[in-house]
Amino acid sequence: MRFERITANPAVATGKPCIRNLRFPVSRLLGLLAARETTESILSAYPYLEAEDIDEVLRYAACLSEDETIELNW
Numbered sequence: 001m002r003f004e005r006i007t008a009n010p011a012v013a014t015g016k017p018c019i020r021n022l023r024f025p026v027s028r029l030l031g032l033l034a035a036r037e038t039t040e041s042i043l044s045a046y047p048y049l050e051a052e053d054i055d056e057v058l059r060y061a062a063c064l065s066e067d068e069t070i071e072l073n074w
Helices: 026-034 039-045 051-067
Strands: none
Touching: 026 039, 026 051, 039 051
């Protein structure tokens, strides 16, 4: 799967995956979504983001979760 809106550049945010080289880490957006922020509230708070960025970040997270196994301590 290709991701055109997610970039990883060593000169931007120490190489963490970001949205379009904007120094806005994918992890920050995922955290906002996990905190139940709505798409509308995120786009209002961060006007340089686009709805397509949110969609791609969710696809990216889904793709990563396919390859990772995390042991849960129940």
